[in-house]
Amino acid sequence: MNPEPDAAPQTAQPQTAEERELAALEQEADLLEARAQRRGGLPRLRRALQVQAPVLVALAVVMLLWGRSTPQQATAATPSPPLIGMTDAHLDPPSSSGGPVYAYVTVRNNGGTADKLVGASSPWAGKITVVNGASAAAVPWITVPAHGSVTLKADAQRLALSDLKRVPKLGDTIQLDLNFATSGTVYVFAPVGPVGSLTVLDVVNAMKHMDQLPPE
Template sequence: MDPDRQQAEEERELLALEQEAAALEARNRRRGGLPRLRRLLMVQAPVLVALAVVLLLWGRNAPEQAAAAAPSPALIGMTDAHLDPPASSGGPVYAYVTIRNNGGTPDRLVGASSPWAKTISVVSGSSNAGVPWITVPAHGSVTLKAGADRLALSDLNRVPKVGDTIQLDLNFASSGTVYVFAPVGPASSLTVLDVMNAMKHMDRLPPQ
């Protein structure tokens, strides 16, 4: 090969190599402009992944934890229901009962009804002052008794007598209507047979 031509070819190869080296250097500089960000991402990536896993697990468990933490609804039951025998002078007949709430949320007794009376009022004390409601605490009980809060049956559809079994429907703000059977006389005088006979005439007066 002609020496001059060979020298020119070598100069072209050298120039090409220099251009490629310059291009690589420029590309490395552009890449090197983000080293801090890249290192930051590399360092924080495990932390971000762990945080994402925690958030995912929390999101899945949050409804279950909220449900577990939520109090149970009110659960009303009644015992020892009974009525005073009516006074010879007339007037209201008083009913008593122990109301138990086995749930985790308070409830309120807001009224009552019965086939035996047109009106049942919740009254308090010796003054017979009406009260709008009686709160039954969660996991607690309230006893309606003489001289305290109690139920007053008035405008009687039939005057009850000793031995009668009276249906009382107690209305609660959350639990709705809960019924109970109450004897006229001591609470202990109620028998299973009395309840069975009363249930045959639910929501109406039994035959005389």
């Protein structure tokens, strides 16, 4: 009696859900690898990156340099322009010996930028010079600092009125036009006499004859 032939070998089947899932993933991986080989696979992608890499590096360098050269927006606030005002203007009474008449004033600058007093004029005088109080030498300008003040006084810088069209007397009100490099012309009324002797009525009467010599 011949022995029965051996049965055909049976393929082992996965017994658990984890084994079945692992087998499915391995089969999908095989399919993806075969598809990649037909399309050139990873070597083609690697070659593309090798070709494009220098271009990408050059573009990155250009963007970096452009960013460094782009002007940065200013964050600091722009200083405010000069804002000139004047107080305590007055003139010395003229001396019996003649000569120039001296005027004094405190110039205030409430702005954020300095200005320069570069000259002055008046209907009363043919010439006004900014002079040094000690030597009476002419000075080209006086700087009025931002948020600061300058006082023209006898022992410092002051205004000298000469070529007088009329000799001012005690109690007269004199119009002084001070010229500034940035602010232009700013006028003030100054009494002949002590500081603070100017009244509202004096100003009203002087304004009736702005920019001209008032009648005697």
